[in-house]
Amino acid sequence: MKSLQEEHSAVPPKYEYIEHTADLGFRAYGTSPELLFANAAEALFEVLVSLETIRPKEERIVEVEAPGFDALMVSWLSELLYLFDTEGLLLNLFEIKRIEEDYLRATVCGEFMDPARHEIRTGIKAVTYHKLYVRKNDGMWETQVIVDL
Amino acid sequence: MPRDIAVEKLDDFRWLIPKTGKMRTQGLVYTDETMLATIKKDASLEQVANVACLPGIVGRSMAMPDIHWGYGFPIGGVAAFDMENGIVSPGGVGYDINCGVRLLCSRLDAGDIKDHIPGLVNALFRNIPCGVGSRRKDLKLSARQMNDVLVKGAKWTVSCGYGSAKDLDHIEEGGCIMGANPEHVSERALNRGKNQLGTLGSGNHFVEVGFVEEIYDETVAEALSLHKGQVTVIVHTGSRGLGHQVCDDYIKLMLKASGKYKIDLPDRQLCCAPLSSKESSQYLAAMACAANFAFCNRQLIAYWVQETIQDVLQMGPGELGLSLVYDVCHNMAKIETHEVDGRQKQLCVHRKGATRAFPPQSPFIPQDYKEVGQPVLIPGDMGRYSYVLVGTDTAMKETFGSTCHGAGRLLSRHQAKKVAKGRAIVRELEDKGIYVRSAGKGTLAEEIPEAYKDVSSVVNVVHNAGIGKKVARLKPLGVIKG
Numbered sequence: 270m271k272s273l274q275e276e277h278s279a280v281p282p283k284y285e286y287i288e289h290t291a292d293l294g295f296r297a298y299g300t301s302p303e304l305l306f307a308n309a310a311e312a313l314f315e316v317l318v319s320l321e322t323i324r325p326k327e328e329r330i331v332e333v334e335a336p337g338f339d340a341l342m343v344s345w346l347s348e349l350l351y352l353f354d355t356e357g358l359l360l361n362l363f364e365i366k367r368i369e370e371d372y373l374r375a376t377v378c379g380e381f382m383d384p385a386r387h388e389i390r391t392g393i394k395a396v397t398y399h400k401l402y403v404r405k406n407d408g409m410w411e412t413q414v415i416v417d418l
Numbered sequence: 419m420p421r422d423i424a425v426e427k428l429d430d431f432r433w434l435i436p437k438t439g440k441m442r443t444q445g446l447v448y449t450d451e452t453m454l455a456t457i458k459k460d461a462s463l464e465q466v467a468n469v470a471c472l473p474g475i476v477g478r479s480m481a482m483p484d485i486h487w488g489y490g491f492p493i494g495g496v497a498a499f500d501m502e503n504g505i506v507s508p509g510g511v512g513y514d515i516n517c518g519v520r521l522l523c524s525r526l527d528a529g530d531i532k533d534h535i536p537g538l539v540n541a542l543f544r545n546i547p548c549g550v551g552s553r554r555k556d557l558k559l560s561a562r563q564m565n566d567v568l569v570k571g572a573k574w575t576v577s578c579g580y581g582s583a584k585d586l587d588h589i590e591e592g593g594c595i596m597g598a599n600p601e602h603v604s605e606r607a608l609n610r611g612k613n614q615l616g617t618l619g620s621g622n623h624f625v626e627v628g629f630v631e632e633i634y635d636e637t638v639a640e641a642l643s644l645h646k647g648q649v650t651v652i653v654h655t656g657s658r659g660l661g662h663q664v665c666d667d668y669i670k671l672m673l674k675a676s677g678k679y680k681i682d683l684p685d686r687q688l689c690c691a692p693l694s695s696k697e698s699s700q701y702l703a704a705m706a707c708a709a710n711f712a713f714c715n716r717q718l719i720a721y722w723v724q725e726t727i728q729d730v731l732q733m734g735p736g737e738l739g740l741s742l743v744y745d746v747c748h749n750m751a752k753i754e755t756h757e758v759d760g761r762q763k764q765l766c767v768h769r770k771g772a773t774r775a776f777p778p779q780s781p782f783i784p785q786d787y788k789e790v791g792q793p794v795l796i797p798g799d800m801g802r803y804s805y806v807l808v809g810t811d812t813a814m815k816e817t818f819g820s821t822c823h824g825a826g827r828l829l830s831r832h833q834a835k836k837v838a839k840g841r842a843i844v845r846e847l848e849d850k851g852i853y854v855r856s857a858g859k860g861t862l863a864e865e866i867p868e869a870y871k872d873v874s875s876v877v878n879v880v881h882n883a884g885i886g887k888k889v890a891r892l893k894p895l896g897v898i899k900g
Contacts, residue, residue, distance in 0.1 A: 286832060288830045288832055288833065289487060289830055292488075292489065292831075293830075293831060293832070317550070340670075340673070347666060351606060351609075351610065351663075354610045354659050355609045355610055355659075357551055382550075382551055384551075389549065389550040389551070389620075389857075389858055390858060390860040391550075391620060391621060391831070391858055391860050391861060391864065392549075392550045392619060392620030392621055392858070392900065394513045394514060394621075394662045395513040395662045395665065395666050396666075397489040397490075397509075397513075397687055398489075398490075398669065398673070398686040398687045398689070399488075399489030399490055399685060399686075399687040400489075400685075401686065415489055417489065417512075417513045417514075417662075418621050418831065
């Protein structure tokens with residue numbers, strides 16, 4: 270996992286984890302909403318498993334609707350978590366095809382969990398609205414998400 | 419940095435958060451001076467104050483000594499709402515609806531099983547699905563059976579032969595929350611739950627074999643069939659993906675409802691709807707389904723625990739004598755009647771990481787515990803101890819019959835991993851006489867004993883404040899974690 274120290278480097282990292290006593294949070298960044306949502310998805314799956322161990326063999330099209338970018342972020346990440354929970358799909362490639370404030374369509378790739386190759390770090394129960402934001406600062410998009418472990 | 423919240427000391431174990439800003443009532447935190455210093459470091463006091471802003475709150479917005487920063491409500495939070503003007507909030511119950519604990523006792527003494535612990539723990543690890551994605555291949559539910567699970571709870575499990583009918587008396591609400599209606603549970607929730615019945619899950623969930631190390635109240639312990647040296651088992655798990663999805667679905671609905679009913683929210687995660695609304699009735703019906711799923715889950719796991727111990731120790735059910743002491747819920751919103759200003763009033767009591775702790779003579783506790791009060795089970799961390807308490811009249815008067823639920827985290831998971839780095843946690847625990855197996859690679863590091871408050875300081879606060887009474891302390895011998 271990326272450390273907090275990257276916060277002070279000139280180029281922001283794709284994402285970084287933040288401290289929360291019981292659960293886990295992250296901030297993700299991107300120069301566009303497309304990259305922001307893709308990077309947040311990477312941050313989510315990196316909590317579950319090392320992304321490097323996932324081979325992009327299965328493809329899915331994901332479509333979500335929600336009122337506003339921040340609710341859209343929760344719906345998007347929850348949808349990915351649902352794919353993992355119900356099908357065992359671990360994902361590492363996220364291509365946002367279309368994004369509006371209340372709609373997102375993406376192609377996501379990954380593979381089914383194989384206990385022989387994937388060491389699950391921890392389970393994630395849900396993506397919360399607590400301290401949630403999606404915002405744009407000086408041309409850089411940023412989100413903060415707290416997940417329930 | 420968390421907002422600075424003023425607190426006033428009432429006595430050594432009670433701290434008041436005065437009413438300020440949009441708060442409709444005061445906050446009350448049960449803790450001591452030392453733990454308060456830690457609590458102040460995160461945003462949990464702010465969360466107590468936020469809950470006090472919700473409409474129709476009755477009495478104070480309370481927090482138990484295991485309080486820590488949650489999302490929306492603090493973990494360790496208790497709040498009751500008026501049925502006419504109050505609200506229900508899915509975030510005030512949490513994602514793991516009816517996460518809870520059950521305690522089983524046996525006829526064995528610690529000495530009888532000491533040499534069998536590694537074999538026993540390995541067998542439990544094989545037989546009880548734990549960790550992400552694991553399941554029992556021999557348990558497949560049809561849609562109709564799933565419906566029964568959601569409506570009947572542990573009653574269904576018992577009717578299928580897992581455990582005995584007398585277990586039901588020793589489960590909070592008889593193992594079945596009334597009013598469950600699967601029509602209000604989404605397809606997604608059913609999909610997330612269908613392969614997870616009878617699974618432990620990950621994170622802080624566990625099965626622990628241990629023994630009674632200390633008795634504080636002989637009379638009460640005897641009524642609960644507990645004695646020193648006796649082998650016990652604790653099961654800690656909840657409603658798994660089904661409950662998480664129910665919470666998720668209804669938070670979405672309640673975000674809309676909060677707008678519709680013009681409820682001013684200090685944090686969106688507190689979204690809620692009036693108890694008199696359609697949205698609330700639907701949530702409570704779905705929450706009851708998830709709670710019933712969790713009761714079934716613990717009942718099934720306890721049954722497999724019994725099977726496994728019998729198998730490993732080569733003994734029959736009579737010789738082992740494993741019986742259910744009690745099963746309590748930690749994350750629930752319940753419609754209960756409490757005395758408010760001298761009058762009986764129906765309230766919706768939210769316990770988010772808190773335990774119901776009803777006193778002796780309560781009509782809602784098992785007949786055989788009538789004289790001593792409802793058992794309260796407080797698991798600690800895996801390296802130290804857990805406690806058995808009973809509910810009290812003071813709890814009934816002050817906290818709507820509620821008390822603490824566990825040790826409460828001290829370190830974030832990230833910090834815990836840093837502290838654990840390079841250490842052989844399994845060996846350290848083995849040196850203390852505790853044999854541990856865990857499914858997740860990170861789980862053991864995240865769950866190291868130092869990551870938690872010492873549960874004895876938490877329990878001492880509720881005991882000294884009178885909102886729980888210490889009965890016994892249990893020590894772990896073997897643990898399986900998700």
